[in-house]
Amino acid sequence: MTRWTPDPSFYPSPREAATAPAEKLAYVAAFDRTAQRPDAIAVLDTDPESADYGRVVGWTDLPYTGDELHHFGWNACSSALCPTAPHPHVERRYLIVPGLRSSRIHVFDTRPDPRAPHLVKVIGPEELAEKAGYSRPHTVHCGPDGIYLSALGGVDGAQGPGGIAVLDHTTFGVRGAWEADRGPQFLAYDVWWHLTQDVLVTSEWGTPSMIEDGIVGELLLGRRYGHAIHFWDLATRRHVQRVDLGDQYQMPLELRPAHDPTQSYGFVGVVISVEDLSASVWLWHRDGTGADAPWAVTRVIDIPAEPADPADLPDLLKPFGAVPPLVTDIDLSVDDRFLYVSCWGTGELRQYDVSDPFHPVLVGSVRLGGIVARTAHPAAPDEPLAGGPQMVEISRDGRRVYVSNSLYGSWDDQFYPDGVGAWLAKLDVDPEHGGLTPDERFFPHGEEFRGLRVHQTRLQGGDASSDSYCFP
């Protein structure tokens, strides 16, 4: 049902979104690696005044098993205020929760009880395949004219091309494939946009057969995973430009465009260079002036591998004698000032000041977990941690950062063969000078997650990777 006034969690501009009240709850996608039990949406209390602060206060099991929850998102967000498709009286209340392995899409209603999201719809893999020709749904974005959902696989669930399906805003039914002309695009992963410039950007991972049983060494060394990003015309749904990073830069994953709609740049994180195991972050930008100048990429951050005793390394890494940083997620604060970079391999979260996006400055770092380091959290200094900061979520005001530790079931097993565990940490940010401090009161881990692994966090009311703004 529509509202009389706009949903109060919608903001026309990033500047105003940064003044939003702090989140009271966070939603976390948790999954059972053995596929014996249902995956779940866990609800965390993020209100520091609450007696349950930092604890799991809600838990909703999914109806099936084997979904492998990964990324999820809201049905509607600030883009509903955009002027060409304005409908700000919808509500941000449904969580669209895809199963990356099962290709099932779940719709959860977070009202009337935000601590107990309840299932209102399940879209089966057959509907996604029949209507859009896709499988393995991955990234959810609340667009002004529909819900955009990237998918890694084609209709057969093993190969490509992956792409974007569009879901109806109100019925959540699959409306079809987004692409009118995909050009040379074949691999898929993330999607985001410069809304006011009618530009859509996509990145590349691998087809389901390339990732579902773990990273394939021959494919990696053969430079067969994705290494390009694609630019599209958002209005005509046509491929415009493919920008290759160079085939040594394997797996450009998360895309983080500037939130300021007058800007034409964004960041993409690259998991690994096969030449020296380093990770990198690249900036995409217009090559020249003018609204239609072609796109280019520039490598702006390099993070080297850290030497290690092969005895401490999993089989995959023993021959290299080094721990790759493995940048698996990045996130940009709503004011476009700080970029957070997850180094899931070395167990580090880095904070860069990107006020000048071409010249990021490292201003903060926290170590947690890591393949060799196993750095403990200050709240539990005697417990070595597996996994590392992986999915990063930033509060709209930029003062709080949440990290969870699982990457992807089969990949967790390769890099952390003795178990990745389950933990989620909150870090406090110094918004003036940069700098990160783990919050000792906020460290849900272990049995708190009932044996499930934790992947992505979404904050009640929106966060730095959920909303798009049409006004500066």
Add this chain to the structure above:
Amino acid sequence: MTGRTLLALAALGAFHGLNPAMGWLLAVARGLQQRRRAALLAALPPIAAGHLASVAVVAALVTATRSVTASTALTVTGGVVLVGFGLWRLLSQRHFRWAGMRLSAAQLAGWSFLMSSAHGAGLMLLPVLLADPPSTGGHAGHLAAASAGALPGLVAAGVHTLAMLGVALTVALVVYEVLGVGVLRRAWFNVDRLWAGALVAAGVVTLAAAI
């Protein structure tokens, strides 16, 4: 066309002009995006032209038809259409969609035409146009009335659109220069819902008057 009719048409135009979804918000967005008030100003005439076209189609049809066949059938049909359309707007959750943000002047006009039509902007004028006394040509005036029949409709659409443009321009400038888009969060009440209710009410009034 009486003074009261013109006033009513202008008032409806002002109502359309107030609605952020009818175009002024898009003009503000273009101004902000390009950081130029000129971009805002340049966007409004094509938007008004699109609105005019949408309204004029209905208005011209109604007045032209009515002058030839001044029957209650048209009024009843109009009333039924209004009620039906109003209910559909009330109950339907579908929203008008348009993909692009970077629009040329012609595309802007097209966007506005579709937006106005989808929201039933022309239909909104029906009660006013139908309440207007039909042109009385008499024996001698039959032919003249038939050929000039659409003219009052076009005048009506013109008056309506001028009022719409004036209000849209004023609101756009006030938001752009003074208030800022933050005002949207508080002030953007659900015009669609109000509008749908108004359509139903107008339809009922039209029907009541006809029967």
